[in-house]
Amino acid sequence: MIGLLILPAALLIILIFGTPLIRYIWLSFHASSVITGLVPIANKGANWQRLINDQRFWQDSFQTFRFAALSVSLELFIALAIALLLNQKWRGRNLVRAITLLPWALPTTVMALGWRWIFNTPYGPIELIVNLIGLDQFNILSNPNTAWLATVLGDVWKTTPFIALILLAGLQTIPQDLYEAFKLEGGSNKEALFKITIPMLKPYILLSILFRLAQAFGVFDLIQVMTGGGPAGSTESLAIYAYLNAMRFLDFGYSSTIMIGSFILIVFSSIFSIYLFNKFKNIQGYSR
Amino acid sequence: MKKNLSLPIIILLFWSLFPLLWQLYTSFCTPEALTHPLEIIEHRWTLENYRQILKSDPPFIRYLFNSILLGITTTLLTLVFSLPAAYGLVKIKPYKAKLIRIILFGIALFPYVLLFLALLEIARDLNIGNNILMLSIPYSALSMPLAILLLTSALKDIPSELEEAAKLEGLNLAQRLKWILIPLIAPATSSTAILVFIFSWNEYPIALTWLSNPDLLTLPVAIARIAGSSVYSVPYGAYAAATVLGALPVLLIVIIFQKQIISGLTQGAIKG
């Protein structure tokens, strides 16, 4: 009876998450492209060999990784500040909290083009300000060294509220008397932040990192609409590359290989970040 | 204290609102105003962008309707599957439940974008592509891991003595559900529902590949398409108008349900 309650959900989850993975693994050992008439033909490990030698795959992995690392760390930092602000009592807090949530609730595609417009040269507000100050044009989206930073900004703007709320939840579990006791012992507000708040928030920080890292690794909508992967492929993520191979190049075998490859990278980097985090945790615990 | 906070609050508001306000401003601008932002020109303001969006074929309202319909079916379907599963998870042996919860957590982290190709094949094989309601099947499956986790943590909060006592009173499962379980987890259910709805409202890659019939597009896909639908100039004005119209429902949801959203997100954080 109880098993039966779980079964339908389990089956649906297996259908939608499980079968694709198995299908990808199978396809990754087949050539299935326009040349084969879209019929899968076993090609041993040719796709994997191509993947290992594919500069573009590794370049995209690097790009995806640095995108994820930078946006998640910025988000944590800003979110902590927002959470600390929202955790205090002031008038109009509920309204501001609702406004803070807005970016998170809006569809990514909607704002991705908004950002493209904001960064537009020469009519976007950023270039206008730059012009008014008398500086040269930024051309942030047309420069491969800076375009990815613009995408990071778009991602940070959109997902920071999510982390801020998780951290806010964490803040609310910290008992107030802990702070009072700390102050009685002569600690300052600043010290309290590092000695009480951040250590107590650790599980929430880990949770946010895990959630956001995986999502940022799969970044797709934002990049596709904002830059399409350019300029010079500098903002292309692994998901975009997989999408291009499937929907534009019609090379399903190789696209599947890229997806399984990305999946492996995501699992490894998640495990690695947990490991790093635990190390960090121990050091902090020591100083307490 | 208050004085200290006003600057950070202003910064926060600016950070959250500026990109949106810029869209709002753009949506009322004529094309000339956009290309001459700093000069004084005659025709700066217009409603033409909105007229264009509302009169397009199919009308913009259609996409709103599609997204709302899809959001509601997805939410219902998710709850129909998740509620019993969450109840089941509370009742089975704790170590099993814990294992399942860890697996669900892992799945919830998975960047689902990577699934789009295989999901497209599933849609083809089951012949369910180009159907708005069928899209709620992958959507609800994708949001289910998180929904089950949230609902499980809410159900676990209900003291088991309460249900035991009700059982002793002779209430059967249906009655217990009606009088005890459902009222007690109603807040968690509604916040889960809103999170699922927002996910469905915002989803892009799967809608992009499953729907090719223009009457069936969801809002994110339609908006991305409007952005590239005029050859004549950069259509940012019309696009911004679409953004504003598309953002309004979300704006309402966030303002009305902010408590539920926040408790939903934070509940998940505390017990996930």
Place this chain on the structure above:
Amino acid sequence: MKPKVLFVISILISSFTFVANKSVAKTSPSKHINILMPAPFADSTKDLINKFNVENKDNIIINVTRGPLETESVSDLAISSLMLEKSPFDILLIDVTWLPKYAAAGWLSSLDKWITQEDLNKIAIGAQKGNKFKNKVYRWPFVADMGLLYWRKDLMEKPPRTNNELIKISKELIQKKKVKYGYVWQGRQYEGLSCVFLEVLYGFGGEWLDENGAIHLDKQPSINAAKWLKKLIKDGITPKAVTNYSEPESLQLFESGEVAFMRNWPYAWSELQKPSSVVRGKVGVTTMVAEIGNNPTSTLGSWGFSIIKTSKNPQDAFKVIKYLTSIKSQKHLFLKYGYTPISSEIFKDVDILKNSPIITALYKGLTVSEPRPQTPLYAQISDVLQRHLSEILTGDGEVSETMNRAHSISNQILQSAGSNK
């Protein structure tokens, strides 16, 4: 609990099937032919299609799906519908570069049974290209499209004919503060960049992929072409922001009167004649520039109709194609929207010659136009080229080294996909 859940599920399932059935069963005495077109084509064919539907010849009703504007997004849409094997379309309006891919994927019906050599001969030379795959016709041209050089008649007497002339005139005009920039084109990393490059490449006497399937990106003309584009930006003749420009941005800048030359497609002409345009009546159109001794060449960007294999009424679909590409329709589309015709007859039409200041330029452009490499793997090799060109235009690397890299990667793709040269 269980019965209740089952009840809800069954309601949901039945409502699914109800809606699903409802959407499929559109009963009507007329046969519907659905066409997917990029947004601008859908808008401009509206009159023609309304007329057809009112007359309702052979009981056919045409439904047009207004796709996105961006070429690539239309392709994504078409492909996802074809991959679903549940395409709502009978006819696709496809770009010249998609044809080999779609045909190789087995998605298109050959049109050979409906057309004769005589029909083909009536098409202008440039527009005849890019409709065949493996010697079968899969596409009927609708609108020809080619790269053109737009120049400012008020700033110079005649347009430049060579690369150096273009640079010289630009520099003079910039110096005299007549314009801010000399030449604007499409430099974003996207298909348009490949088109721009191909024209410059031919202008330097080079080739991208030859008939035998060999890549030539490491050859001197290729390197020179890339260097020339880079020089334009470096010398300030082309704005730096061009590396994020596609057609609309280029047009917007040229329309503002701040540029002397623009590379664009024929559609830009009528845009530049609109009352809001600063350069209205001051613009001339000609073929691209080339190095001395080489012929100017335009990239062919034509659109044409193909019938999808799963179409239930291919015969009727072809009737629709015939109608939309008839001489009458072509004339209408040219006069009203400036769409370049495909039939030679129209370019010689006295009426048209009298009415259109650019028809001769269009014909010239069409005559010298060349399609991009015709291989099912075109998207991949174009992508490689775009990436490397974009890298050249935005970075400081050695041009020849980057082009060599583009060359060897293109070769790898051709080989690994099993297409042997």
